[in-house]
Amino acid sequence: MNAIEAVGLGRRFGAVAALDGVDLAVPAGSVLGLLGHNGAGKSTLVHVLATLLRPTSGTARVAGHDVVRQAARVRRSIGVTGQQATLDLTMSGRDNLLLVARLLGAGRRQARARADHLLDLFGLAAAADRPARTYSGGMRRRLDLAATLVRRPEVLFLDEPGTGLDPVSRLDLWDMVRQLTGTGTTVVLTTQHLEEADRLADAIVVLAGGRIIASGSPADLKARVGRRTATVQLSTDPDADAAETALRRADLRPVRDGRTLTTALTRDSDLTAVVRALDAAAVEPDRLTVAEPGLDEVYLALTARTEAR
Amino acid sequence: MTAPAAPSTADDPGSPPANAAGRSRADARGLSFGESGGWCGIGAGAQVRVLTARSVRAFVADRRLLVVSLIEPLVMLTAFGQVLSGLAHAPGFPAGVRYLDFLLPALLLTTALQSGVQAGTGLVDDLRGGLLTRLRTMPVQPVAVLVARSLDGLVRGTLRLVILLTLARCVFGHRPTGGAVGLAAAVALCLAVGWSLGWVFIALACWIDRAEPLHAAAGLVMFPLMFASDAFVPVAGLPEWLRWIARANPVTYGIDAARDLSLTGTAGPGVLAAVITGLAVATLMIPLAVRGLARPR
Structure with a gap:
């Protein structure tokens, strides 16, 4: 079964086609790497699939639901970590996680236990009760990831997840992505780190000017061009x-x-x-x-x- | 391509995830999801409750904001009550009414309206900080986010009104002729009308989404709302052209009704008019705000 299917997906901003006729089929439990220069359309594609942007043409289904007509259903199954931290920086790291957990349906006690686990897992336990605005860039990234992993998303979007992480945290992240796919989660990651795509992705899509210019497994692509x-x-x-x-x-x-x-x-x-x-x-x-x-x-x-x- | 030692490679997914730098976090490595399996969202009412609680807690935790909320009514009472007290001799001013007693309902409504501006500002902070982006990818309804902000504004407004009334009573000797019940009713009405009209500022925040232009725009809206009304002088005391605007101004309805309640203790037909115009504005603004919030940025 495909976790993501897109047919002729397009998004225009005025005269600019940020996304231009993209077709995708991503099998459940696999990792798709999106490669491309800045402005190639990677983030736009992620935003459309994550229901943050409506496509101006084409259709897409994520976790079996249409991203436009069933956006609310899609949101029940996805997790998104974008390029900017999506947190309330005035609240502590713990309170951010508690808020997300409560909104997803955790009881008070359950939310507390979940936040503790995640703070521990992401090495934030010592800073848990400090306002997030006092966190370093890397800590914010980790808190953001933790907030995305409050529950297991069926489809996880990671927009340049390695950016701002130190090498150790990046390896931890790769590790976590593999653990997630092991539980059946489908991961879409945009990256400019080719090594990241090479190591994690089952399939790679190279975007330029909003179009797919190449796709295949990392080995395929290398064999074809290199x-x-x-x-x-x-x-x-x-x-x-x-x-x-x-x-x-x-x-x-x-x-x-x-x-x-x-x-x-x-x-x-x-x-x-x-x-x-x-x-x-x-x-x-x-x-x-x-x-x-x-x-x-x-x-x-x-x-x-x-x-x- | 030289790679640093990787924790595990793609071809041996079965190997235990070793910690990259051999740090002691190794035992915490295991990403587990525990009981989070069924967490896929809550009802809209519960969303509003969780989000409102979060905003109110932030307000209570912010000492500076609390202090400003205390000082602001004092400044307002002094500035308007003392400086403008000569207006009691303006044409059309009700006989035998102290200027402070005439003014206070207007201050109540202004203060309640200010909460709308605060709600808008809080919303812009959430937009800028990115929290709203996260909420938009979660099973959370945009309208719940907005209602929570408006309710938080209502809580803050109530606190500010209580402070304002306490100061007016203890420092300036405010004794409205309508009695305690009339005053309480006036406060409730001002909160209701302030909450409804506050949606104008929430809608502005959804479309402007930057603090500085939002404040400029809020000022632009707030000034005519307050001054082209009978907040400071009776409508009869205004120039002819302003009278027309004042009669169309929903704030005038609110102040009229609040004034009736606090001065006479009885609810005239003005109360109904005030509530209806307020709700009409809110009904118009809520969908506008939701659309503004959901638009791509």
């Missing part, structure tokens, strides 16, 4: 010279930097060809490494392509 490279490290200059000549003769177009040679592996047989050429030239490399393409490259290649259009 190139593997082989790097050969030699111990002496004569060896490096010999290796360079050998690789060039084998049509592998090495790029030399001191005693390091890098060559793009465009065909499947290229890696073997590198090894054979080195063997034939009787050079013994210090090190031979093969690098898989990063999502960075994929992303840059894809977005550069759309900009060139």
Whole structure:
């Protein structure tokens, strides 16, 4: 079953199409990573799916309900953490969590227990009774996440969740996302951290100018766009010279930097060809490494392509 | 791409989530949802109750706000009661009525109206702070958010009216001829009319959603409402063109009725007119406010 389905989803702001004909199908329990530059439409898409914005064209269903006609039903099943903290900063962290829990239907005692658990979990227990305005940026982000996780959302939207978090908190967050998907929650996360998308997402959608310009699993995208490279490290200059000549003769177009040679592996047989050429030239490399393409490259290649259009 | 040591990788989801930096929070790592399974919202009435309680608590906890609420009526009583007392000789002024007794119902209504401005300001704070964005993604009705703010304004208004009356009685010797029952009725009416007309400011807040322009706009609305009415002088004492505006002004109805109650102790037809015009304004403003709140920003 799909937790999110969108068909031809669009949102205009005056003459600007912030979202332009987006189709999505996100299976329940999976993580969708939304990638794109600032202004690509990631946040607009999240806002439309989270019922904060009405689409101007197309339809979308979240947790089985239409985001326009059944917005109230959708709100019963989702959790949203946006780019800005959505809290009452004059209240303490605890009171913020209590308010959310009470509004969701927790009794007084239940709300208290839940707030305690979350404050503990997010490392906010010591600051629980201080006004949230005295919190650091990272603490606010964590409180915001805690408020979103007062109950288990069926679909969780995380708009750039890693922003403002220290590396440890970010790893904790990734961890938590995996635990959530383990319980069946579907997660949509927008990010500019490609590593974040690479590690968490089952599927990635790359947006530019409000349109989907690429989608697939992280591995798919890398295979489609990126190139593997082989790097050969030699111990002496004569060896490096010999290796360079050998690789060039084998049509592998090495790029030399001191005693390091890098060559793009465009065909499947290229890696073997590198090894054979080195063997034939009787050079013994210090090190031979093969690098898989990063999502960075994929992303840059894809977005550069759309900009060139 | 060099990655820092990750807690667990996507291909071994079964491994226990190790703590990234080996911190002692490891045992708290387990995200559990306990009894939160059935939490998917509450009825609109309960929403209003929870949200109102939160705003009232914030007001009580804010010492500075409480002190200002105490001082403001004192300043109003002094400024209007003493400075304008010469107006008792204006044409059309009821004979044998002290200016303070004439003025007080107007001050009651102004103060009650101010609560609407406060409710609007609180709403803008919630909008700016982002809490409303969270509430809009939760099973919470926008109208519940607004009603809670207006009720909080009512609570604050009641407190301010009590302070105002206490000061008027103890410091300025206010003894309305309508007696205690008349005065209590006047207070209740002012609160009801103030609450209804306060929706104008709540609606303004929903559309303006920034504190500074909101206050400017609230001032723009408040001044004609107060001065183009019989708050300070009887309508007959106003210039001809202002009389027409004053007769169309819902505040005039409210003050008239409150004045009747506090000076004579009896409810004239004015009370009904005041309540009806007030409710008409509220009925007009509530949907406008809800639309303003729900619009994209």
